[in-house]
Amino acid sequence: MNHFISLKEYDADTLLSIIEQGIAVKNSPERFYHAAERKGLLMLFQKTSTRTNLSFQSGINQMGGYAVVMDWDASNFSLSPIQYEARYASRNSDVIMARLKKHSDVLELAKYSKVPVINGCCEKYHPCQALADLMTIYEVAGTFKGITLTYVGIHNNVANSLVAGCMTLGVKLLLVTPIINPPSWDEELMQQAYRSGFIEQADSLTEAAARSDFVYTDTWIDMEFYHDNHYQEEKNRRLEKMLPFQLNRSNLAGHTPYIMHDMPIHPGFEIAAELVESERSIIYQQAENRMHAQKALLLHLLT
Secondary structure, three states: OOOEOOOOOOOHHHHHHHHHHHHHHHHOHHHHOOOOOOOEEEEEEOOOOOHHHHHHHHHHHHOOOEEEEEEHHHOHHHOOOHHHHHHHHHHHOOEEEEEOOOHHHHHHHHHHOOOOEEEEEOOOOOHHHHHHHHHHHHHHHOOOOOOEEEEEEEEOHHHHHHHHHHHHHOOEEEEEEEEEOHHHOOHHHHHHHHHHOOEEEOOOHHHHHHOOOEEEEOOOOOHHHOOOHHHHHHHHHHHHHHHHHOEOHHHHOOOOOEEEEOOOOOEOOOEOHHHHOOOOEOHHHHHHHHHHHHHHHHHHHHO
16 A cells, blocks of 8 residues: 655655646646546544645645545544554545654554555654655755755654655755754664765754755744643743754845745744745745645545
């Protein structure tokens, strides 16, 4: 069964073909109005969502299919072993997108599903986001050859999927990540990444930005803990550690890479508000491309 779990499972040719299909779908959406006619997408949510929810629902509907949205915790997935619910749910769907808290649950769902499973985000990977990010870079630059991307922030699930995608496509990725989110760490992936020569750790955002065509940042606080009183000590620790690495004009030091952020944005924390709306910002293009990239991914999995 062909699943989409981390971005590690696809080779360069397959990944590039999905990205190019995403651009084709974006440029000529009318050609794909019936491409997924009567195909059903089950969307399972255990984590909050704006872009994943809206982009997948819009995408499948615009191609003639339909989406069924289900709250994981309000369903029997929260009461019964996943293998039983997965066997049933996949008999009522053509593809399943699951946005869950635990990577192990995504793997269990994929193991027992009779249809392709898409990881819509877990604590370890966010491949749908990275797919749209890579599509945006390709759309803006016209190539992956010779491109350098800096990721500045917490080493988290987004960082992991960017590492996997950049390594596969031959994009130089500089990681400015003073803090590692422990549940996200993938030792095997990172060992492979550093051996590849495409992934490099950097200590200075200014120096990394000087070498980069694109600079990308992400929230410093896990979304599910953002308003959690028990998380305030860790939140404050992260803010103190990360504020010197804020994506702002001072840290860019006159360099003008394209600015990326996967949203939701917390201006004044990981990014200065003036950069969000600046002429070099491609943040909204990046966010829009979630739908186009996921349309292409759905077509790949359905066909």
